[in-house]
Amino acid sequence: MDASFSAKDQGDRVDAGGCQNGIPVPGGVYLCQVSETISCGACCGLYNVADASRPALEAMLSRRTERFSRLPRQMDAILSFGERTAAAEGHPRPYPDFHHCPYLGLIGEKGTRVGCLLHPLADGNHGVDFRGLSYYGGMACRIYFCPATHRLPGRYKAVLRRVFDNWYDYGLVVTERHLVAALMAEVERRLGRPLDPEGLSRRPMHTAALATLLTIKQDWPFRDPIQGHLCHDLFQDDGSGRAPAGSGPRDFYTVVFQELESVLDNDERVAAARAMVDRRIAATVSTLAA
Numbered sequence: 001m002d003a004s005f006s007a008k009d010q011g012d013r014v015d016a017g018g019c020q021n022g023i024p025v026p027g028g029v030y031l032c033q034v035s036e037t038i039s040c041g042a043c044c045g046l047y048n049v050a051d052a053s054r055p056a057l058e059a060m061l062s063r064r065t066e067r068f069s070r071l072p073r074q075m076d077a078i079l080s081f082g083e084r085t086a087a088a089e090g091h092p093r094p095y096p097d098f099h100h101c102p103y104l105g106l107i108g109e110k111g112t113r114v115g116c117l118l119h120p121l122a123d124g125n126h127g128v129d130f131r132g133l134s135y136y137g138g139m140a141c142r143i144y145f146c147p148a149t150h151r152l153p154g155r156y157k158a159v160l161r162r163v164f165d166n167w168y169d170y171g172l173v174v175t176e177r178h179l180v181a182a183l184m185a186e187v188e189r190r191l192g193r194p195l196d197p198e199g200l201s202r203r204p205m206h207t208a209a210l211a212t213l214l215t216i217k218q219d220w221p222f223r224d225p226i227q228g229h230l231c232h233d234l235f236q237d238d239g240s241g242r243a244p245a246g247s248g249p250r251d252f253y254t255v256v257f258q259e260l261e262s263v264l265d266n267d268e269r270v271a272a273a274r275a276m277v278d279r280r281i282a283a284t285v286s287t288l289a290a
């Protein structure tokens with residue numbers, strides 16, 4: 001991992017100048033912490049565990065959070081917690097070079113979203129920032145923003161912030177900028193107009209339709225059973241970690257297939273994969289057009 005850092009700030013407000021806690025957010029749309037239930041820990045390696053299913057991650061984070069709550073906030077105790085946790089949980093990691101931070105836990109009043117247990121606002125830290133004890137160090141944890149934050153158009157980021165009802169689904173897709181951009185652009189093309197993030201808050205059917213489309217990664221039956229994984233190594237943003245799923249020009253389908261780590265080694269599979277994507281796009285467009 002090149003940029004060797006990761007970001008979490010627990011508040012969800014971006015000020016009029018596009019800053020979050022004084023740090024400029026690229027494009028002015030903050031994706032890391034959105035609401036009581038929506039947040040992301042992907043760049044901290046959240047999904048880089050052997051079992052990245054929702055029940056497994058919830059159990060892992062809940063266990064950690066509970067153990068951390070009883071920990072004295074002393075350097076030795078925190079470091080030892082990190083070492084023991086990292087050694088015990090989540091192995092084998094799908095991407096051995098992508099750090100999984102043992103200080104990810106559940107935060108918020110009711111522990112309803114993922115976040116950083118070392119953050120000054122996290123329970124029991126009394127305003128002290130312990131992120132300097134992490135692998136990436138405090139500064140990196142504060143200022144890093146992923147390629148999706150930097151490169152996705154603002155309206156797509158605003159749509160992402162509105163459509164999910166839980167941190168698990170949100171964090172799995174929020175870093176997938178190529179997939180998100182391809183799917184949203186195709187929906188817009190077939191709709192004949194840009195997506196309207198503001199309008200979504202008034203239309204639960206629309207948010208549900210987009211959420212169903214964007215969770216395509218979770219039930220994609222053509223994923224490579226050996227190389228593919230729910231975890232996205234977002235530090236390989238140039239696509240070098242994902243083999244092209246075909247040899248043709250990089251059109252909408254080839255982008256989607258590649259980003260979903262598909263194995264499409266015969267014409268029947270290609271046709272079935274295209275049909276599945278088309279069905280999901282058509283269902284979304286039909287709901288949004290109603």
Ligand code: SF4
Pocket residue numbers: 006007008031032033040041042043044144145146147148149174175
């Ligand atoms: S992956 Fe991106 S959105 Fe998620 S926490 Fe990191 S910087 Fe924020």
Ligand code: SF4
Pocket residue numbers: 006007008043044101102103104115116117118119131134135136141
């Ligand atoms: S300390 Fe760990 S969980 Fe916290 S922001 Fe840094 S990498 Fe993420």
